[in-house]
Amino acid sequence: MDARVVEELRAILGHSGVLAERARRVTYESDGLAFARHVPELVILPRDTRETAAAMRILHTHGIPIVPRGAGTGLSGGATPVAGGVVIGTARMRDVLEIDAENRCARVQAGVVNVDLTHAAAEHGLFYAPDPSSQKACTIGGNVGENSGGPHCFRYGSTTRHVLGLVIVLPDGEVLDLSRPAVDAQGYDLVGLFVGSEGLFGIATEITVALLPVPPVTVTMLALFRDLDAACDAVSDLIAARLEPSAIEILDELTIEAVESSVLAAGYPKGVKAVMLVEAEGSEAEVAATVDAIEPLLVARGAFDVRRARDEAERARLWAGRKGAYGAMGRVAPDLYVCDAVVPRTKLRELVRQTIAICHARGLRIANVFHAGDGNLHPNIPYDRRNAEELRRVLEAGDEILKACIAAGGSLTGEHGVGLEKIGAMEWMFTGPDLDAQCRVRDAWDPLRRMNPGKLLPVHACRETRTRDPRGGTR
Amino acid sequence: MSTATVVAPRSIEEAAEAVRHAARERAVVLATGGNTKRTWTKPAARVDIELSTRRLSGVVVYEPGDGVITALAGTPWAELEALVARNGHHLSPAIPAPSNVTVGGVVAAGQSGMDRLRFGPLRDHVLGLRVVMADGTTAKTGGRLVKNVTGFDLQRLHTGAHGTLGLVAEVSLRLHAAPGLRAVGLAFHPTRESALEMARAVTRLSRAAWAVLVTDFTRDSESKWMVNALLGGGTAVVESEVSSLQAALPALPWIVARPGTRDEAQVPLTWNASFGNEYPGGWRTVRITCKPTALNRTLFALDRSGIETRIAANPALGIVDASIRPLDRGVVERISADLARVGARVHWRGLEDELRARVDLFGPDEPAGIALMRRIRANLDPNGLWATGRLAGGL
Structure with missing residues (x-):
């Protein structure tokens, strides 16, 4: 990186806001997509909107690519700086600026950790609904970039439903204040458009989110199945019956074993083929009615044991097992390829079966742990990245799984984003005109295409010369 | 408007062909549904062709077990409501829906319903769209899935854009459980x-x-x-x-x-x-939105205008539909200015064409981000095919 640029940035951000030494930059070489790595030329850590805007003006002047980054927990390589340039991290933007309990909303800086917002809201009897498994580390800004989900999005919807307003710094450093005071946008819905744009439009520095009242009663149920098909069918039945619990999750046998052998042991019985976690929230009557309607459907599909968490501690343990499932898989293999795809909820059994067949045909193991209620599959493939041949098979299986899901009317990603990982797969789902519309919208935000280059949109779809397969150089 | 040629394609392909034809002729096109929300926007400066979805009607896919429905834009809203109700589903928004209200019109107008407190705004239910673009291609966004983050969320951009960025030709909506x-x-x-x-x-x-x-x-x-x-x-x-x-x-x-x-x-x-109480007979309506806690202040500002009003207020959401008569330009502008001063937003609906052409339906201030909105419009419609000058900021 040009020393003059570094000096200009230091003048604004101070010494600790600019990481130029390689040893410190290496931390930012990848996110949760472990096999894709690229050390950024520079990392900067602004403290607020003003600093972000000033820094981005400088980067604009010098024509330097920008990669926004929250906590780096993303799983699609969205924060990996494949095209070089500067990573802008939000790690020093950690203030909850305002909790407006009366209007049930909060204004936070982008770097606020997801779970910290819910803790801050709790004293007002409120909570922030989107709860990705990484919620103890991931940031609200990162959640906005990816339109993140989580188990409870079954009832409450993904991040986009909860974002009321944004302050965005555009690629040239212009600040766009869309902290709207009212319920609907005037003109076009720029806030809704920005959420899930994976860092290609600009950087959100302040976010206004909706908060919900903490439900008076929560019941967590654990249903045990002797086969995974039956668990999937039970979920399809719950959806067809239009029941509205707040979360419906499934963990398969390999996941259960991994969790139970780890410090996160949740009390999932070993030897069962699938466990389903179902949570019902609301008034006492609402929860009782939901639970009473769900139990017979589960039993009819072969659940041989349906338990309810007896107390808050047991409930927390059941969820810790689910949310720690990825970490627990570390016992099975050094690396885990976390797939993310969506299928219609009438086709869960069929597609879960296919994911298993695809992996077994390539001599790979598979652990399915997923947001079943939303049809959001997470087939996880354990592997060792030092084994190049195995990694090749893993990626091949991942591609086959995506193709199977798309053929069934599904989509490439439900919550992890396209990022670097699935950029090549965009054309499996979208036609030239579909992608052209997306490119045109991107160019309105970032005409020079300096924001997070090499992500989400295949460059040749944007009528550019494609220089190389963006995944090719990093695998 | 009166001189515009009405074109009513029967398929998305025909609609795309009509747009390509219009593009060749350099004609200005206004996308319309049942014309029930025509007064929600300003009259377009020029319209050569009215591209009506009247005959672009029918359910494409309805899978009751998945809680998702896909329909062509001209499908009557009431027809969809009745269809899904037979399977125990509720179609949100709950809106007054005479037979000429169409699903495409509801989405293009971004019309939320009285059930918003329970189910949220319309934009949360729009899962995917097929849109005929200004170059006569058809672009898909989103899908028929309740959860999906593949690509930009262009369905949110088109929802409420009143067809200024493309013709909403097919809509996929999330359904909810009907109340027992x-x-x-x-x-x-x-x-x-x-x-x-x-x-x-x-x-x-x-x-x-x-x-x-x-x-x-x-x-x-x-x-x-x-x-x-x-x-x-x-x-x-x-x-x-x-x-x-x-x-x-x-x-x-x-x-x-x-x-x-x-x-x-x-x-x-x-x-x-x-x-169904949105429009008490013959009155003109202004939709006022504000923070819920600013509702009293907003209503006082309306009182101070000295104009007789009838209101339907939704205090939890900060939405007020105020109906007013008689009405002239001075009244509209005074009320808009008074409400802007207390931080509330207005959207006038139901004004006569002549008055609609002369007043600002969206209040005195341009929306934040208007320059970006104009760039989006220019990029998606570089030759100005879609009728313009209808939304806030002249979009």
Whole structure:
């Protein structure tokens, strides 16, 4: 990186806001997509909107690519700086600026950790609904970039439903204040458009989110199945019956074993083929009615044991097992390829079966742990990245799984984003005109295409010369 | 408008062909549905072709087991409502839907319903779209899935854009569970303050409320202000909520649509009347939005205008539909300015063409991000095919 640029940035951000030494930059070489790595030329850590805007003006002047980054927990390589340039991290933007309990909303800086917002809201009897498994580390800004989900999005919807307003710094450093005071946008819905744009439009520095009242009663149920098909069918039945619990999750046998052998042991019985976690929230009557309607459907599909968490501690343990499932898989293999795809909820059994067949045909193991209620599959493939041949098979299986899901009317990603990982797969789902519309919208935000280059949109779809397969150089 | 040629394609392909033809002819195109929300935007400066979705009608896919429906833009909203109701689904938004209200029109206008308190705004239910673009291609965005983050969320961009970025040709919507039991609470108050206080209490205590409205449609001064609360949900949930609300707010009596009772028929009538109450006869409406806590301030600003109004306020959401007559340019501008001063936003609906052309329907201020919005429009419609000058900021 040009020393003059570094000096200009230091003048604004101070010494600790600019990481130029390689040893410190290496931390930012990848996110949760472990096999894709690229050390950024520079990392900067602004403290607020003003600093972000000033820094981005400088980067604009010098024509330097920008990669926004929250906590780096993303799983699609969205924060990996494949095209070089500067990573802008939000790690020093950690203030909850305002909790407006009366209007049930909060204004936070982008770097606020997801779970910290819910803790801050709790004293007002409120909570922030989107709860990705990484919620103890991931940031609200990162959640906005990816339109993140989580188990409870079954009832409450993904991040986009909860974002009321944004302050965005555009690629040239212009600040766009869309902290709207009212319920609907005037003109076009720029806030809704920005959420899930994976860092290609600009950087959100302040976010206004909706908060919900903490439900008076929560019941967590654990249903045990002797086969995974039956668990999937039970979920399809719950959806067809239009029941509205707040979360419906499934963990398969390999996941259960991994969790139970780890410090996160949740009390999932070993030897069962699938466990389903179902949570019902609301008034006492609402929860009782939901639970009473769900139990017979589960039993009819072969659940041989349906338990309810007896107390808050047991409930927390059941969820810790689910949310720690990825970490627990570390016992099975050094690396885990976390797939993310969506299928219609009438086709869960069929597609879960296919994911298993695809992996077994390539001599790979598979652990399915997923947001079943939303049809959001997470087939996880354990592997060792030092084994190049195995990694090749893993990626091949991942591609086959995506193709199977798309053929069934599904989509490439439900919550992890396209990022670097699935950029090549965009054309499996979208036609030239579909992608052209997306490119045109991107160019309105970032005409020079300096924001997070090499992500989400295949460059040749944007009528550019494609220089190389963006995944090719990093695998 | 009167000189525009009306073109009514029967398929998305025909619509795309019509757009390509218009592009070749350098014609300006206005995308229309049932024309029921024509007055929500300013009249276009020029329209050569009205591209109507009237014949672009029909359900494409409805999978009751998945809770998702896909329909062509010209499908009557009421037809979809009735179809999904047969499978125990509720189609949100709950809106007054005479037969010429179309699904494409609802989406293009970004019309949210009275059930917004329970189900959220329309944009949350739009899962995917097929849009005919200005170059005559057809672009898909989103899908038929309840959860999906593949690509940019262009469905949110088109929702509420009134066809200024493309013709919404096909819509996929998320469905909800129809209520097993419904109940209506009605109470009359001599003052607006006491009515609002009761409405806020209902919202605070209830989890099954679909709408809690305060209206002043009656003229009797002792009972001028009406609180109208609608509950829906599972039988046990509604029964238990009605009894707890009765205990907490004895002045709010409830009618519950229990099967086999006279109220079983009464509740739907009251319920539908409430949801259909957006336009009291012949009055012109301004939709006012503000922070819920700024509602009193907003209503005082309206009072100060000295104009006779009738209002339907949704205090939990900060939405007020105020109906006003008689009306001229001076009144519209004065009310818009007074409300802008207290931070509220306006959207005038139902004004006559002549007045609509002369006033700003969206208040005196340009929307934040207008320059970016103009760039988006210019990039998606570089030759100005779609009729312009209709939305806030002249979009």
